[in-house]
Structures are given as C-alpha cells and as structure tokens.
Amino acid sequence: MKSLFFIPLVIFMFSLQGCSWVCRFYIANTTNEVITVDVKLMDSTGSFSIFHYPFHYYGKVRQYKLKKNGNINFESVSDIKADTLEKFSHYKVQIPLNSAIEIGSLTNDNYTKHDQYFINGRVFNLERLSISGKNIEIEPAAFDNYFRKDKYGEVYFVP
Secondary structure, three states: OHHHHHHHHHHHHHHHOOOOOEEEEEEEEOOOOOEEEEEEEOOOOOOEEOEOOHHHHOOEEEEEEEOOOOOEEEEEEEEEEOEEEEOOOEEEEEEOOOEEEEEEEEEOOOOOOOOOOOHHHEEOOEEEEEEOOOOEEEOHHHHHHHOEEOOOOOEEEOO
C-alpha cells in the first residue's frame, strides 16, 4: 500500500524540479534604419542583476531576427559585439533592421513594475537607456511607460 502512495509522490517531486520560468527584456527594431542603443547600468554590486552586463556574454549581446508579423524568431539567435564604454556597466550596441536584442532577464519572478520587490535579491540595475535618432531617454521611473509585457510574460520595447 505504501508503494502505491510513494511512487506517485516521487514522480510528482521529480516533475517539480524543472519548474522554472524566465521573463526576458527585449528591444526590437522595426524601423527602416539601424538604431544604436546606449545602455548605462548601475555598477555591479555583486547581487543578482536583471539587466545584463555585456561581459556575461564575453562582450556580446544576444540578437534575434523578427518574423514578418513582428514577433521574435527564437530560432535565429546570434551574438553581436557590444561597444563597452566603462567598466562593463555602460555599453552601446547597434540593432539591425528587423531584429531584437535581449538586454535582461528575470528568473522565477513576474515583472510588474520597475520598483517592485524582486525575489532572490534581484536588483533593477538599469540607470539609463537611450536610443539614437528617436530622442528617447529612459530612466527607471519612466521604464514602464516604454516597455510593455506581452501575454507570454516577455517585456518589449519597440521604437
């Protein structure tokens, strides 16, 4: 009788080991010109940061092609070089036409707003983000005015 209870319990416990989700932050370029994104992050405090310091990817940023409907094609991932300006916390990156870059991720937490409480000691480490040719400068207090969450939990900005 004990084995009838024990076996389903073990299966249930193993199924929970893979329960994890990631909320990613993207900037998509749907314009007809290459755009340059200037990202200034807070100096690393040793805590878990939401936004990527480019040295995490050896000075590179993940880039994805966009599908015709404007959604990200996750099968077309590549790395592009970031131009690091100071101590890896300030960088510029060019986004080609019909492409998106990933600038951050949040694991096992839902993003609702920039000043929310994040589990696991996560830190909203964006200091400033600007986009060339668009006269857009985004600081933390204005972040939620520009970035929108889709139905899958991903957070996007489309200039």
